[in-house]
Amino acid sequence: MRFVAADASDLAGVRQLAADAEAVDILVSNASVMTFSPTIGQDLASYDATFAVNVRAPFLLTALLAEKMAAAGGGSIVNVSTTAAGFGMPGMAVHGGTKAALESLTRTWAAEFTESNVRVNAAAPGPVRTGEGGRGEGMARGFGHRWHGPGHRTQAHLHPGRGGPRDRRSCQGPGQLHDRRDRGRRRWPHRNLRRDRTMDRLAGKHALITGGTSGIGLETAREFLAEGATVAITGRSQEKLDEAARQLDGPLLTIASDAGDVPGQAALAARLREEWPKLDILMSNAADVTHLPIEAWTEEAFDRLLATNLKAPFFLIRDLLPLFSQQSSVILVGSVSAYIGHENATVYGAAKAGLLSYTRGLTHELKDRGIRVNGLSPGPTITNAFAPLGPERQAALYEELRQTVPLHRLGTATELAKAAVYLASDESAYTAGTVLRVDGGIGQLAY
Template identity: 50%
Template structure:
């Protein structure tokens, strides 16, 4: 407890799944928290659950101007920032011949362009020290069919971890990633599959996990807490894989 006492934290995509659970754990560890999302229903639900001390903001993760607006909101709320968890993302699992330009641009906009420009917008607000954690994916490490664009966006995030670590460590800013394997979150329900198809997809994915199960959001959130805390002060440019062994195959 209190590993994040007094730290000011921003979690993008913090209204459901991994982001919401991370917000819960950050609060238990003593952090002051701001979260973002896009669904009015989820924003309202998260606000009720997390309480009035948590700032809950609607923000489009793919819009560059929105990243500057978010940085302004952080400045007004906290004055600065000690922890950034870039969790907002989208998954579009389709065969390569079914991805059009709009889908390609949407995935890269939310998963890679938005995070890059959010970090840029926050540069003057980051404290010394600051921990930035990017939510990548085991898909950046494996050749899973039908994930070509999604995996490429997450591989781009892992590249940013390396390059920004070298560029920003002199300012006391650590950049790391967590790469989840398949996690039990509402995300899979948003992929457009019927219930029967979703069960088949889930069974197929689970069969590729040596641990023989899906992970849960709390397991990812615990890894993020570690990377956000001073316990990981010597951890720079790393990718912590929490994937049940899936990326080792």
């Protein structure tokens, strides 16, 4: 790992930083000027200095490095924003405004670069206690020592590309640049990352996954077990529960339970209290995915969908409260249909929007009990949900869905499961009341 001194407000220095990077996998634009000053009395020089670092430098770096990423097959850009970009705070007009501009650039770049396999996302931290090195140093440690791909360690900040001594000079630059070593092994997207330590992020935790016999629920159970958790899955069919048990390896409890039976949620909670001393993770994944035109809906079908997707999850959380540990995570699985309108999805989308709204209200209500509530919102994902349609119709439907996704592909259940691991683990201990959208950009980009 090499650290390079750079001034994000110096355009020439930013250009030189980009020029020195022969190849880049990852750009994290983290440098920031945080100005606390009321609008009245704000001087133009202070505004210009903040804008130069928070907007102009990331813009220039992205313009220069995205081209290199595209030429090499793809990459990832992360723009570090702030929660102040989303709501008003006294004295934060300039800081919040420039970070909101950066988030807007993020969405535009994500749309522009899809053909190049360059993904662009933003991270918006809240108030964070940092040491002398700040967030950038923490991210560098994370990239440098936590993950590695086949044949080489993944490291952050700037590698000169031609070798040379590594020094540890201070880094104040506008981003961390990751060198591409071993180009022959580069694939997009990464599918073979592995840990350099045992997979134990959920060790000692007990997790309940509703609707765990197939698709995202089944893959999440597999990932949770691999990370050391004790897992319970529910489903309506005992036959499917038995089949899931044959596919999974680890401490597993299967419980026959109808996710649409609201009174039955109390029985499910009672069963868990008999089996386990505590519950650390609840993933509310079971769903009624009925899609119908408005003329075809009956009141019975409407009520059934809302019972499964909105009402039962609420009362399951209520009934599980005595069992939750003091550091618990609730994951509510929503859908991109909560954000965009599409054919025959009116009722389904409304129910999922309501479910995801629980993340904010329940986090506020349960935070003093040590219970975090977050949402996980998938986009079009390959599962067995459309298997009854037959192979030809299923393939045609997948192709129709693929054409709506900016990344030009469907998601996989494993990708959603890995996102669930993050929300379930202590790595997300500072993540609460939010929704993680794993949807290929379909919910954010005009496409």
